[in-house]
Amino acid sequence: MISQLFILSSKGDHLIYKDFRCEAGSDAVNKFYEMVTALTGDQPPVVMKHKELHFVHIKQGGLYWVATTKADASPFTIIEFLNRLTALVKDYCGCLSEKSVRMNFALIYELLDEVVDFGYIQTTSTDILKNFIQTEAVSSKPFSLFDLSNVGLFGADTQQNKVAPSAAATRPIMSSQGEQGGKNEIFVDVIERMSVVIGANGVLMKADIEGEIRVKCYMPSCSEMRIGLNEEFSIGKSQLSGYGAAVHVDECSFHQAVRLDEFDTYRILKVCPSQGEQTVMQYQLCDDLPTAPPFRLFPSIERDSGGRLLMYLKLRCDLPPKSAAINVSITIPVPKGSLRLSQELSSPDQSAELQPKNKAVHWEIPRFPGGAQLSALFKLEVPGLSAASLQEVGPVSLSFELPKYTCTGLQIRFLRLSPIQPGPSQRWVRYVTHSDSYTIRI
């Protein structure tokens, strides 16, 4: 059971404070902030204890979401509940930020009232909550030129009209018939996170993919949605079929509301999405990528005669030519005490800088098309460079985003709503792969 719940900004401002059981004083908030700021980094900060009071907190959207409890509660329950709460706030306010929480404090109090009573979690389902929540979200949207990019010359349809604007899915689920409101939209996102380790010899040492299908529904009522996956989708090691193009995952779990009667034969998920965001399916794939890993690095690292460290890095993107990686950022740890960096990059849009505090060189590539190869030459001045210092270079880690691409090859064949919604409704399917951790050893 939860005794108090509060939301703090990263600077320690009290944004939301709710006491459910009056067991502990309101000074707990300040105590918590003191404790969390005093952490040295070694201590595990998720659960902290002060006298009889346990603080469990998560950090999301730059805010601390804290629950306190006196009883011996289940950590999984409290952490999952806080995660769910952030998702609810995100659904109702559009996005998670200090500003949106501040502006919507009334709405959040109302949510908390319905979600938790006397410290006991009552319900977190948007289907039930929508009957009770009356307040409308206040969303702040500064004027942005990007909003205009959808309008073609003389009002003609542009190519971009066929693509959902990136901000479309970050609006509150409940809005009156205002400008954007009332639009019957449904987003189905296939999101994969990959964690990869490539050895110094180029051998793939570890490759895990965790994926999920997330549905974000803005329709006030939606009776049934059918999501068709690849027909040759197989689960588990035993079901491996001989076809080369099969999409294969090791483990797969579904939201409890998903009906699977057509899944075995036709790979169709049937779900009645409730308003807001929910994860319909989660899957994992371990140690067995269907395609080559997206990036490969060919480094050569040496000391030159002047005692400088020369790093010549060739990075190849093994995606299919139609895809591209965006926001690629490469971190190369360098020896301690590196002073100056001189760089030769293969195109002007890239950038690189030395961050002495993190002992690393950051190399940023805004867009990296599939099949391309980029190279960079870094010359580092390191006083007292020894042969052993070369050991400090690496492992290189990459973070990137692969839009319109899934590593497992999972695709959504179709998306049908039944019965057909009256009025205009829009269905969007989006794919993205994130790098959870992509490490290449040198």
Added chain:
Amino acid sequence: MPYLGGEQTVRELRRALSNPNVQTDHLRYRNTIHRVIRLNPELSLLVINTLRKDCSDHNPMVRSLALRNMCNLRLPGLLQYVQQPLTVGLKDKAACVRRVAVLGWAKIHTLQPNTEMDVAVVNELYGMLRDPDPVVMVNCLRALEEILQEEGGVAINKPIAHHLLNRLKLCDVWGQSEVLAVLQRYRPRSEDELFDILSLLDHALLSHHAPVMAATLRLFLSLCSTLPAVCMSALERARGPLLAAAGSASRELRYAALCHIQLLLRSEPGLMGEHYKRFFCGYAEPPYIKQNKMQVLVELVNDENVAMVLDELRGYCTDVNTETSQTAINAIGGIGRSYSDRCLAILTGLLGLKQEHITSAVLQTLRDLVWVCPQCGDAVCSALEGWDDKLQDSQVVILAVAARCLRRQNLLRHRTQMGRGLAYCIEEEVDMCVRDQALLYYRLLHCGIEEVRRVLQGGRRSDPSLGPLIGRPPEPISQWASSFNTLEPLTLRASTVGNSDPATPNPLTPNPEPMTSTPGDPHLPDCSSGALSLSVSPALSPEEFERLWLQLEKGACLEVCVACPVPRCSPESLQVALRLVNIQTLAFTPPNTHPWRVDHQGDLAVGHQLGNPVIEQAEAVRQTSSLNSD
């Protein structure tokens, strides 16, 4: 928050309260009431009257809101006003009002804990466990738990338990985990009933909602506390979901799962062996998760993955975060207790980096390693060649003394120098621990080099990997089952994992394995004498052995039972332990592998030592087969 004090606000509120239109507007209404109570208790009677009136509103939402707000007031003397609406609320036809009313009784009870609770209400609440709405049911449990706290909470008898179990699927995630927690108090009457319950709950072990999975596993562990085999198979069932939670997108959930995995490993070290790659750190993970993962990795090392794990740990040693790099170095040291050669190579390589925090962590690790595994002395000593100029550092001094004494080399030349170094440490060192150690060596050195050697080598000390042989058994599950799925594993840094205390010597006898055997195989030497002896040169080559083995008819095999002090050690850990005492196995079969088929009883001995003795893994095979048949 807007400023709420002041005359004007109060006036505004007074106006608002008497305005009927405001009362239909939920939010303002709610805020109004809270403000009024906080500002002006005198107004509370007005509020209570309004709320009481609303409790009989025709709209169920208004009724539930009014009732909840009234119960939340926390005013003395509230009981007399709220009793009647609460009693009516229990019988309301709208579920949302009943939910509020049930919890309302719990609130009243905590407000006035001394007042005797009406027996009729308690009975009513027990009766409402059969309410069609699952949230009302769960709320009843919660309320009864609070009201009957002094009597040990809600009484769970057989009909209630079975009712709850059958309704479990209707509850949402939160309700399920709460019901499962309450069910822990129920003790099934018979074994049949127990297994009925277990099979009913089995699917929940695989739930991808971590709270449900954890609550179910906890329930399993408490129900089957007398059936270790069932507990083990439950742990194995829950392994998948736990690993999934350990890789979830939420860092905090990852951390919780990792802490619980460490608990599991205390009893079942082999549980996650093949999934060691899941515990490789992501580069963007916060240090506390990285450190936890490393502690887990140390536990998972076996012959097959040691190279990969060390390679990975080597990468973390140069991490920006000094604590992470120190943990990585310590982890390598931990692995060094069973795989000293590889680890020493890495550790001495790290010395070349000449970075203060790395060097000091490495020296500390080496010092512990020399203390625990005297056979490392030689290698450490050669790594320290050319460090004579650094004899200012206490760590180096102690290390050098220990290593050189073990090596018995150049002692005369170094003796005075070492003595001087130690004396310097004792004088100057501020760290009590290090100073004490220096003092110990100094006194030992007084007694002569041989004495130091004797003490250092006198007994191999406790070593986690030696556990299967020298009898530091994995803890029984009951040791930690009560803290599973509580906050305890997360608040305690799991410092016991992977660190055995070097100060408690646990001497190992030269031949600790008391073995018994049954004769039967003509191809193998007779070992009916009971004790098996080791042979230096193998009587068979591995290929020959395999050929002979495959020729064996079923049943015509040698079965040797090793009286292993640890009842349920995995074959891998047994093998690691044997390596430590320099016994090589000629053949080794992981569980569930063909062609080393297991006969129907599952009592087949399949492992072989160099020639002789024969180490069996019947125990392990029996484990797996009994789990399969369960």
